Amino acid sequence: MNDIDLARAKKCSRLELRKWQNEIINKLESNYKTLEASEKKELYNDLQTLESVGNRRKGIYSGFQLNLLTKAEYLEMAKTMSDKAIAKELDVSVSSIGKWKKLKNINWKEVFSR
Incomplete structure (x- = not known):
């Protein structure tokens, strides 16, 4: 899921989120045998x-919340x-932050130049 889709998801109501999830589930179920492994993985990650x-939104936080963090927010x-x-x-963990920064191509110069 790219940053644009993530921003859109953050603005969706719970009903819209559920509808979006159902669309992804239907796409997985109807095309499971024809989808490539990378496409399946991407759809599962989107879910x-x-x-x-x-x-x-419900106040439930988990380590996966790091994936919701955008570069601009960080x-x-x-x-x-x-x-x-x-x-x-x-x-x-702090090491998870480091891995996330590496994934998002954030270097220390970018952080301290602000």
Whole structure:
């Protein structure tokens, strides 16, 4: 799920999230034998992301919440918080923050130039 879809998901109502999830489930079920493994993995990840967005609305947080963090949100948080504090806020390990930054191509110069 790209940042645009993630932003859209964060704005959706719970009903819209459920509808979106059902569309993905239907796509998986109807095309399971013809989908490539990478496509299946992407659809499963999208489902997990949508579930996390819904859980976050309900006040349920998990380590997967890190995947909901956008680069812009992280850079804004990094202005006033250390990675350790951000990790504590998101209930993840500091090493998970480091892996996430590597995945998002965020380097220390980018963080400190703000």
